[in-house]
Each structure stands twice: as C-alpha cells, then as structure tokens.
Amino acid sequence: MESEAIIKTKINFIPIVLFLIGSVLFGYFAYVILSSHMTIAKGSDEQNGMVVKWLIFGVFIIFSVGCLYNVVRLKIFTLTKKHLIINQPLIFFKKFIPLENIEKVYEKNIQINNMSRGMQNVAVYKGKESLIELKNGKKIKFDSLTIRNYFEFKKSIFQLSKS
Incomplete structure (x- = not known):
C-alpha cells in the first residue's frame, strides 16, 4: 500500500x-x-x-x-503520490489517507505567550499551523513547533492537494 x-x-x-x-x-x-x-x-x-x-x-x-x-501523540507524516500517511510510532498507529479525501489545506499563525507582565504579553514562540480538512469533516493539524521541515512538507501537501 x-x-x-x-x-x-x-x-x-x-x-x-x-x-x-x-x-x-x-x-x-x-x-x-x-x-x-x-x-x-x-x-x-x-x-x-x-x-x-x-x-x-x-x-x-x-x-x-x-x-x-x-x-505519545507525536506524529510523523509521510506524503506519497497517492496517500498521506500518519504514523504515531509510540502507540503503533498508522493511518493511510487517500489524497482524493483531502478537501482543503489552509494555514494560520500561532503564538504561544508567556504570562502577561503588566499590560504586555511576551511571545515565547511564533510559528505556523496547517490544517488539512478531509471530505468527512475531520481535521488534521501539523505545526512548525513539532516538525522541523514544516515549510517543505506544507508546500508539498499544498501542491498535491490542488492537483
């Protein structure tokens, strides 16, 4: 497969x-x-x-x-020409999602703030989060905090989901 x-x-x-x-x-x-x-x-x-x-x-x-x-909920994504494979190695879970089931992919900014000091919030981390929306209504999230090659993966999934 x-x-x-x-x-x-x-x-x-x-x-x-x-x-x-x-x-x-x-x-x-x-x-x-x-x-x-x-x-x-x-x-x-x-x-x-x-x-x-x-x-x-x-x-x-x-x-x-x-x-x-x-x-434990750590995810490794693998993108092939036909499937998006989600692997959670610590719980021995692997899910194959056909690319035809992807409805849309979109991205948003995320920011993790430290406790506010006075009137200002101190940003601990600023990054990106992408959501893959499937045709059955489920959403899959991945972000730049947990994935090192986030931008390359996001670019590939955007290209394959549009084709």
Whole structure:
C-alpha cells in the first residue's frame, strides 16, 4: 500500500525533550509530596491538611500525565503520490489517507505567550499551523513547533492537494 515517499516529516526533538523533562519533574514532585511526612500548623485540622496534600499531588500528576500525552501523540507524516500517511510510532498507529479525501489545506499563525507582565504579553514562540480538512469533516493539524521541515512538507501537501 505504501509507494515512494515524496517527503517525510522530521521530528523536532526540543519539545519532546522538554515534555519528557516536565513529566519526570512533575512526577518526582508528586512522589515527594506523597511520600513526605506532613506537618500541620497548630490549630489546623489534619483532615484539611490531607485534602490540600492530595490536591497538590493531583495537580502534579495531571501535569505529568499531560506532558507524557504530548510525547505519545507525536506524529510523523509521510506524503506519497497517492496517500498521506500518519504514523504515531509510540502507540503503533498508522493511518493511510487517500489524497482524493483531502478537501482543503489552509494555514494560520500561532503564538504561544508567556504570562502577561503588566499590560504586555511576551511571545515565547511564533510559528505556523496547517490544517488539512478531509471530505468527512475531520481535521488534521501539523505545526512548525513539532516538525522541523514544516515549510517543505506544507508546500508539498499544498501542491498535491490542488492537483
């Protein structure tokens, strides 16, 4: 079913490494909170202290799982003359989409902002995101943050979808 690849996306490892580090750190903080002995100030209720401890533990676990989720949903796109192949190697998933099923491809600007400082937002990352809209209404996203050769891939998919 696979034919000669026109272009295959390359993974940008910086976000993956940052997500893995985040997952390990948040998991470690959750472990430390769970395994540490809790001291409660005089006059405080022990039950309230346990609720706070479990809430903080839950927040760290949510962030840790969220970071791992972003690593697991990593996608590698391969474009052939007949198909767009989406491969998610960490969950052993491969999907073939015939190019005839692509209705349109469009691009938009994305910006990731840091917390606002006073009245201004500090842009951490400015890039592009493309959406492939299929005839069945589903959308497939890819962006310049996670794909190193984003612009070459976008150019190829635009050309093949118009022909």
